[in-house]
Amino acid sequence: MSAATACSPDASAPPAGAAGTGGGAGTGGSIAGGSAAVGGSVAGLGGGGTAAGGGSAGAATGGGGASAGGAPSACHEAGPSGPLTTRLPCLLSETGLYGADMTTLAGGVHPYSPSFELWSDGADKKRWVSLPAGSKIDTTDIDYWSFPAGTKLWKEFTRDGVRVETRLMQKQSSGAWYAVAYQWRADQREADAVPNGVKDASGTPHDVPNGDDCLTCHSQMPDKALGFSAIQLSHAKQDPSSALEWTLETLVKDGLLTTPPALPFTVPGTALDRDFFGYLHSNCGHCHNPKGTANTQTGLDLWLKVADLAGPVTGFSVYQGIFDRDIVWLDAEHPNAPKRIAPGSLADSAMYQRFVEKAHTWSMPPLGTEVVDPAAKKLFEDWITAPR
Ligand code: HEC
Ligand code: HEC
Numbered sequence: 001m002s003a004a005t006a007c008s009p010d011a012s013a014p015p016a017g018a019a020g021t022g023g024g025a026g027t028g029g030s031i032a033g034g035s036a037a038v039g040g041s042v043a044g045l046g047g048g049g050t051a052a053g054g055g056s057a058g059a060a061t062g063g064g065g066a067s068a069g070g071a072p073s074a075c076h077e078a079g080p081s082g083p084l085t086t087r088l089p090c091l092l093s094e095t096g097l098y099g100a101d102m103t104t105l106a107g108g109v110h111p112y113s114p115s116f117e118l119w120s121d122g123a124d125k126k127r128w129v130s131l132p133a134g135s136k137i138d139t140t141d142i143d144y145w146s147f148p149a150g151t152k153l154w155k156e157f158t159r160d161g162v163r164v165e166t167r168l169m170q171k172q173s174s175g176a177w178y179a180v181a182y183q184w185r186a187d188q189r190e191a192d193a194v195p196n197g198v199k200d201a202s203g204t205p206h207d208v209p210n211g212d213d214c215l216t217c218h219s220q221m222p223d224k225a226l227g228f229s230a231i232q233l234s235h236a237k238q239d240p241s242s243a244l245e246w247t248l249e250t251l252v253k254d255g256l257l258t259t260p261p262a263l264p265f266t267v268p269g270t271a272l273d274r275d276f277f278g279y280l281h282s283n284c285g286h287c288h289n290p291k292g293t294a295n296t297q298t299g300l301d302l303w304l305k306v307a308d309l310a311g312p313v314t315g316f317s318v319y320q321g322i323f324d325r326d327i328v329w330l331d332a333e334h335p336n337a338p339k340r341i342a343p344g345s346l347a348d349s350a351m352y353q354r355f356v357e358k359a360h361t362w363s364m365p366p367l368g369t370e371v372v373d374p375a376a377k378k379l380f381e382d383w384i385t386a387p388r
Helices: 047-054 211-218 248-253 271-283 293-298 306-310 317-322 350-356 374-385
Strands: 124-130 152-159 162-171 177-184 191-193
Touching: 177 211, 271 317, 271 374, 350 374
Parallel strands: none
Antiparallel strands: 124 152, 152 162, 162 177, 177 191
């Protein structure tokens, strides 16, 4: 497991200006609340070269917990809106994800997979979680889980066969989350924190987001994890032979939820309904949910709730808010489509127009993707034009 590191003089203290765990606005570099500004800089830190120059290369590759000490390394640099990563380790090897070979999982780390994935321009992704020993996830509100301090979640991106980056979110005792991405070095034996992000990283078209972009998506929920939830984990193991993989069922069985739900949750309706609402849930709902700021701006809610799943699709709060419903913002600045979903008409469906047009300020989602998801484009078309 990880211990103090070169970048973490005080891993438990909140960052200057941290706003605590409230769902609303906040300041500072953590995901305690929302950080408003989005700095334009995607300068990156020069990858392995900078890290080596900073003196951290090799110093802590021994498999977690080693401290480079002394010379400050690259991740002391502030992200666009603050010292986002100064309290997270500089090196992925210090985070407790992998053993010394940087491939085998460390003890206490569990793979999981969401039923519905966020599209990241075709990158392959893997995800892991670790909870502090003896702790439980507070599932009193089954739609918005609250994680114990010390929870760590990782997500790793492989693009065009290259393991490019691994992201970490860690909940602090203050309730705030810290988040950063680590870019893999060419030798694949270490990855360095890159709080400013990296455009077209490691010779691929994949962009590593900067800290402000992490916040834009991850600050819109009461607690900040987006894909580790009842609906997302209600499925059979992806790898039935894995003793480690966590699903909703294993979490309930192992007593890791304070309020274990009755199992399982399935999205009702046809396969098309399930795919469509699942896609909206994971690709739009993290901003467009009743607790997010995008929702307070337009009232558009694309986040499935557990209670909705008990009834027919037409009763979903999401369905009722989009089907044949007028959009809120229709003006010269926006696509000339009067409905959120206009049954039978792609041209009149603002959700479709914003989704398939990539080059505008109003394109949706507004970040995290440069390429329209081809399967989802067809999914939108099939659902909107389905005979009813
Ligand atoms: C475009 C919005 C967006 C951006 C930008 C973004 N994330 Fe996420 N992230 C998500 C969504 C949605 C999920 C859950 C779905 C999934 O895993 O496919 C997620 C999942 C994760 C997870 C797994 C735990 C969880 O929340 O489900 C981690 C860790 C993570 N992100 C870290 C980061 C970090 C660090 C950054 C910035 C370097 C970042 N993310 C930027 C939307 C985003
Ligand atoms: C990173 C946060 C974020 C994500 C992810 C996101 N949106 Fe948005 N969306 C916004 C914000 C902020 C607004 C309000 C500003 C505007 O209209 O551009 C908005 C507005 C909209 C509107 C206008 C609603 C109205 O009634 O005026 C539509 C339609 C929309 N989004 C569709 C989508 C769809 C479909 C997805 C997923 C494919 C999505 N959005 C993902 C942030 C987001």
